[in-house]
Amino acid sequence: MADKGLPVPEGYAPKDEDSLPAYLAGAPAVAARLGGAQADWRVREVGDGNLNLVFIVDGPAGGVAVKQALPYVRLVGESWPLPLSRAHFEQMALATQAKHAPGLVPEVLHYDETLALIVMELLQPHIIMRQGMIKAIRYPGFVEAITDFMARTLFHTSDLALPADEKKAAIAAFCGNTALCKITEDLIFTEPYMIAENNRWTTPQLDGIAHEFREDGALKVAVSRLKLKFLSEAQALLHGDLHTGSVMVTESDTRVIDPEFAFYGPMGFDIGAVIANLLINYFSQDGHAKPGDPREDYQTWVLEAVEGCWNEFRRKFLALWRDRAAGDAYPHILFTAGAGPEALRAEQEVYMDRLFADSIGFAAAKMIRRILGLAHNIDLEWIEDPGARALCETRCLRLARDLMVNTENYRSIEAVTAAARKARDAY
Amino acid sequence: MADKGLPVPEGYAPKDEDSLPAYLAGAPAVAARLGGAQADWRVREVGDGNLNLVFIVDGPAGGVAVKQALPYVRLVGESWPLPLSRAHFEQMALATQAKHAPGLVPEVLHYDETLALIVMELLQPHIIMRQGMIKAIRYPGFVEAITDFMARTLFHTSDLALPADEKKAAIAAFCGNTALCKITEDLIFTEPYMIAENNRWTTPQLDGIAHEFREDGALKVAVSRLKLKFLSEAQALLHGDLHTGSVMVTESDTRVIDPEFAFYGPMGFDIGAVIANLLINYFSQDGHAKPGDPREDYQTWVLEAVEGCWNEFRRKFLALWRDRAAGDAYPHILFTAGAGPEALRAEQEVYMDRLFADSIGFAAAKMIRRILGLAHNIDLEWIEDPGARALCETRCLRLARDLMVNTENYRSIEAVTAAARKARDAY
Numbered sequence: 001m002a003d004k005g006l007p008v009p010e011g012y013a014p015k016d017e018d019s020l021p022a023y024l025a026g027a028p029a030v031a032a033r034l035g036g037a038q039a040d041w042r043v044r045e046v047g048d049g050n051l052n053l054v055f056i057v058d059g060p061a062g063g064v065a066v067k068q069a070l071p072y073v074r075l076v077g078e079s080w081p082l083p084l085s086r087a088h089f090e091q092m093a094l095a096t097q098a099k100h101a102p103g104l105v106p107e108v109l110h111y112d113e114t115l116a117l118i119v120m121e122l123l124q125p126h127i128i129m130r131q132g133m134i135k136a137i138r139y140p141g142f143v144e145a146i147t148d149f150m151a152r153t154l155f156h157t158s159d160l161a162l163p164a165d166e167k168k169a170a171i172a173a174f175c176g177n178t179a180l181c182k183i184t185e186d187l188i189f190t191e192p193y194m195i196a197e198n199n200r201w202t203t204p205q206l207d208g209i210a211h212e213f214r215e216d217g218a219l220k221v222a223v224s225r226l227k228l229k230f231l232s233e234a235q236a237l238l239h240g241d242l243h244t245g246s247v248m249v250t251e252s253d254t255r256v257i258d259p260e261f262a263f264y265g266p267m268g269f270d271i272g273a274v275i276a277n278l279l280i281n282y283f284s285q286d287g288h289a290k291p292g293d294p295r296e297d298y299q300t301w302v303l304e305a306v307e308g309c310w311n312e313f314r315r316k317f318l319a320l321w322r323d324r325a326a327g328d329a330y331p332h333i334l335f336t337a338g339a340g341p342e343a344l345r346a347e348q349e350v351y352m353d354r355l356f357a358d359s360i361g362f363a364a365a366k367m368i369r370r371i372l373g374l375a376h377n378i379d380l381e382w383i384e385d386p387g388a389r390a391l392c393e394t395r396c397l398r399l400a401r402d403l404m405v406n407t408e409n410y411r412s413i414e415a416v417t418a419a420a421r422k423a424r425d426a427y
Numbered sequence: 428m429a430d431k432g433l434p435v436p437e438g439y440a441p442k443d444e445d446s447l448p449a450y451l452a453g454a455p456a457v458a459a460r461l462g463g464a465q466a467d468w469r470v471r472e473v474g475d476g477n478l479n480l481v482f483i484v485d486g487p488a489g490g491v492a493v494k495q496a497l498p499y500v501r502l503v504g505e506s507w508p509l510p511l512s513r514a515h516f517e518q519m520a521l522a523t524q525a526k527h528a529p530g531l532v533p534e535v536l537h538y539d540e541t542l543a544l545i546v547m548e549l550l551q552p553h554i555i556m557r558q559g560m561i562k563a564i565r566y567p568g569f570v571e572a573i574t575d576f577m578a579r580t581l582f583h584t585s586d587l588a589l590p591a592d593e594k595k596a597a598i599a600a601f602c603g604n605t606a607l608c609k610i611t612e613d614l615i616f617t618e619p620y621m622i623a624e625n626n627r628w629t630t631p632q633l634d635g636i637a638h639e640f641r642e643d644g645a646l647k648v649a650v651s652r653l654k655l656k657f658l659s660e661a662q663a664l665l666h667g668d669l670h671t672g673s674v675m676v677t678e679s680d681t682r683v684i685d686p687e688f689a690f691y692g693p694m695g696f697d698i699g700a701v702i703a704n705l706l707i708n709y710f711s712q713d714g715h716a717k718p719g720d721p722r723e724d725y726q727t728w729v730l731e732a733v734e735g736c737w738n739e740f741r742r743k744f745l746a747l748w749r750d751r752a753a754g755d756a757y758p759h760i761l762f763t764a765g766a767g768p769e770a771l772r773a774e775q776e777v778y779m780d781r782l783f784a785d786s787i788g789f790a791a792a793k794m795i796r797r798i799l800g801l802a803h804n805i806d807l808e809w810i811e812d813p814g815a816r817a818l819c820e821t822r823c824l825r826l827a828r829d830l831m832v833n834t835e836n837y838r839s840i841e842a843v844t845a846a847a848r849k850a851r852d853a854y
Contacts, residue, residue, distance in 0.1 A: 335647065
């Protein structure tokens with residue numbers, strides 16, 4: 001396997017169920033977590049990721065998850081090479097996130113740069129949030145946790161919290177993660193708006209709207225403006241792929257996983273990812289509802305979560321700005337006396353409004369790519385009847401197009417959720 | 428000397444007039460340029476820079492300029508350490524600029540990383556443009572050359588011209604130039620708006636306006652918004668210090684020198700630097716005019732140059748965008764057919780309008796720092812009568828304040844030059 005995809009360093013080889021225990025036995029923190037002896041450990045390759053090998057290892061004392069990068073995209077194969085360095089960027093991001101948002105990411109027990117392999121605590125009985133949401137399970141702690149995660153990781157890696165030299169060093173440290181960024185640039189910001197081999201959609205039902213979007217000058221300009229922001233605005237360290245498939249939950253615990261797309265980019269990209277994936281789930285519920293399993297109450301909960309995600313993020317981010325502003329931007333010393341505090345407060349509102357506009361723009365881009373691009377969401381994919389699925393998808397696309405092109409009409413998250421309800425009624 | 432300021436690498440020592448010829452004799456390209464033998468070379472330390480050692484060396488066949496960084500700010504001394512690495516960033520920037528804007532920067536003949544020493548062609552009979560402008564000398568080729576320089580260097584290092592991975596690598600390569608960026612962050616965007624030891628101004632005449640600016644909430648918010656842009660928007664490789672003291676001219680040749688502040692930042696910062704320094708000169712002319720040496724015609728020329736700088740830059744930048752767009756932003760393929768070309772043309776106008784707003788904001792910041800901050804311009808400093816100087820400075824400050832706070836009122840460069848004329852009449 002190691003000879004496929006990109007060249008690999010001396011010493012790299014993909015692990016398998018047979019070779020993994022002996023390797024883990026050499027990592028003291030891992031062996032301690034598993035307990036007992038090597039012969040007692042049970043290894044399963046769960047392979048539920050698109051990009052990497054993933055093993056779950058259980059021992060007498062506990063379990064670990066092992067994630068190893070391959071020199072290509074697992075889902076596609078050696079024809080789509082992808083550098084092993086994504087593991088390097090992922091463990092750096094996990095370390096930064098653990099520092100700023102403790103308890104909200106998995107603990108890293110061991111990292112091997114040569115093997116591109118990360119061993120983490122096993123999250124159990126957590127499940128992928130997306131899977132729970134498809135079953136209409138509510139996560140009462142989600143809004144609190146995800147807004148903590150976003151507010152803390154974005155604020156503390158921004159110019160509001162960091163001196164410029166520290167931030168520039170962090171930017172440089174993530175500048176090499178271009179192959180992963182390129183996936184986003186192509187699959188989110190470009191291909192859904194053109195004829196591209198990767199694209200797929202519910203056909204023939206969405207053929208018309210897919211064609212319409214490819215011909216929509218205003219939409220293509222809007223998504224290109226977002227792409228430019230993604231390419232050039234190094235506001236904070238992003239997770240980079242913050243959808244509900246990157247969140248593991250129980251009813252009382254929430255963890256964010258898989259930050260291999262991490263880089264310094266525009267904050268709205270992470271916030272938009274959360275909002276988009278909740279809205280996709282909202283629209284998908286009509287395809288899952290059955291006479292004995294109505295979903296309207298759950299849809300209400302989902303839209304409340306959308307509102308909470310922005311409103312709580314905003315509140316927490318502003319609180320951090322008030323209490324922890326140690327960065328070089330908006331220097332404290334200019335705003336302590338006289339007209340300063342009042343002027344800064346007004347500017348903070350403007351700043352948050354601009355971030356809100358970015359967020360719903362990026363949310364729209366993510367809603368569209370999940371319906372017209374390469375990677376789809378099981379929220380919609382698991383709706384078996386194509387007609388029902390296409391209806392949910394059409395509502396989602398119509399809302400997304402308006403969010404992206406007429407962003408300035410949306411002045412609050414409540415305006416967004418109201419428009420989501422309206423789109424559900426209108427189509 | 429080498430033990431002052433920051434630690435220096437093994438092998439670093441400042442050169443002097445005695446030690447330089449033997450060193451240069453070992454650099455074949457330099458020896459060839461000078462001609463003759465080492466004994467024929469005449470060395471002068473000209474020391475007209477604020478930061479570095481500068482030597483001019485003349486030989487039988489030609490001359491060279493030698494610039495060597497010191498581990499501290501030359502103007503201030505060892506109490507203000509500054510890393511030698513600025514020479515590394517300068518020669519990288521010179522190489523990039525020479526590639527994109529050939530003939531508009533000095534040719535580099537030799538670079539020594541350990542000595543932080545660059546040997547360049549000697550520009551003669553060029554003089555520093557600022558000195559010529561104080562004498563009311565017109566430079567008919569300036570607008571053409573400086574707009575070529577800005578359009579080409581900014582466009583070709585931006586996401587409009589580069590694939591994302593190349594641009595990210597270039598960003599990372601300049602991320603280490605933080606000490607020089609910090610000078611800008613402090614001296615331009617922060618200190619003029621607070622009580623700071625570095626500040627000085629024409630006193631007591633400007634005491635009132637300096638106090639007023641320190642209390643001006645809207646102004647402090649506006650300059651902080653620009654600072655955030657400077658800190659976080661990696662749009663293109665900037666010269667970073669593009670004032671008329673960084674331009675060497677004859678009537679027919681224009682060269683941009685001294686890009687040691689180079690980094691990836693917002694394009695408007697370079698454009699604004701040019702506009703600001705022309706406007707400062709415009710206002711300063713009233714302090715230099717005498718009965719036998721009226722300056723009104725020259726002031727007309729200066730404002731025409733201001734207009735030309737923006738309008739020609741805009742035209743050339745858009746032409747490059749139309750003809751040479753190979754970057755990942757606004758991908759060509761989305762805008763070739765149907766509504767695409769028209770939509771892109773409209774978006775290019777929006778893009779340029781936003782860049783114009785950035786440019787006049789940054790111009791305003793630079794006008795203010797040259798009057799209330801640490802580093803002043805001889806355009807104004809050489810006006811001997813403090814009352815006359817203060818009047819010129821007040822006009823300049825009043826215009827700058829309005830440009831920065833009410834940027835959206837200025838929709839064209841002609842609106843800016845009209846406001847400059849008005850400020851000259853009003854105060």
